[in-house]
Amino acid sequence: SAVISQKPSRDICQRGTSLTIQCQVDSQVTMMFWYRQQPGQSLTLIATANQGSEATYESGFVIDKFPISRPNLTFSTLTVSNMSPEDSSIYLCSVYGTRDRASYGYTFGSGTRLTVV
Amino acid sequence: DAKTTQPPSMDCAEGRAANLPCNHSTISGNEYVYWYRQIHSQGPQYIIHGLKNNETNEMASLIITEDRKSSTLILPHATLRDTAVYYCIVKDAGNKLTFGGGTRVLVKP
Numbered sequence: 015s016a017v018i019s020q021k022p023s024r025d026i027c028q029r030g031t032s033l034t035i036q037c038q039v040d041s042q043v044t045m046m047f048w049y050r051q052q053p054g055q056s057l058t059l060i061a062t063a064n065q066g067s068e069a070t071y072e073s074g075f076v077i078d079k080f081p082i083s084r085p086n087l088t089f090s091t092l093t094v095s096n097m098s099p100e101d102s103s104i105y106l107c108s109v110y111g112t113r114d115r116a117s118y119g120y121t122f123g124s125g126t127r128l129t130v131v
Numbered sequence: 132d133a134k135t136t137q138p139p140s141m142d143c144a145e146g147r148a149a150n151l152p153c154n155h156s157t158i159s160g161n162e163y164v165y166w167y168r169q170i171h172s173q174g175p176q177y178i179i180h181g182l183k184n185n186e187t188n189e190m191a192s193l194i195i196t197e198d199r200k201s202s203t204l205i206l207p208h209a210t211l212r213d214t215a216v217y218y219c220i221v222k223d224a225g226n227k228l229t230f231g232g233g234t235r236v237l238v239k240p
Contacts, residue, residue, distance in 0.1 A: 056218070057230040057233050059229060085134065106174055119165070119177035119180065120177065125173075
């Protein structure tokens with residue numbers, strides 16, 4: 015399966031600031047996704063990162079709060095803007111589809127643990 | 132999107148088979164069932180997926196009922212390292228995975 019490098023692995027940020035999380039994949043992938051996992055909860059899909067165009071956001075998530083870029087088939091960023099303590103979560107990158115057609119599962123990064131103080 | 136229903140938690144004995152049920156009664160004919168697990172503080176790990184037929188790999192077996200309204204993930208010989216939250220997910224037409232609450236599995240010695 016694809017290997018995902020997600021950075022940073024964790025951060026502690028001041029409220030009102032922004033943090034950009036990077037997701038780098040070792041092979042070209044068809045689809046990239048961003049998830050949020052609040053403490054003790056399941057994963058919630060934030061958006062699908064589209065290569066060369068605006069991301070597709072799920073209900074409850076907006077571009078102004080979570081701007082996403084995907085300049086090519088192996089890289090994407092998620093920014094958490096104007097942070098508040100309620101944004102404290104684990105943010106995960108996920109990819110689907112690789113050139114190795116035997117890799118048909120979705121792969122997840124190890125996540126970015128964000129604490130807003 | 133087809134929703135899944137799983138028991139919130141279950142215990143199983145080390146060395147025994149663990150059978151994890153999942154209901155997905157609104158699944159469409161071309162939607163796949165995926166199983167993932169999440170061990171504490173890690174990203175979800177792929178286990179297995181299937182459409183109609185039963186599937187087996189080195190980690191687990193997936194049994195899908197003939198009407199496809201439910202499935203069971205079988206861990207043949209549970210170990211302590213299998214303690215995790217297990218998610219049953221139906222992949223929608225947009226190729227998105229929507230996670231439900233999952234089943235918290237505790238393997239006991």
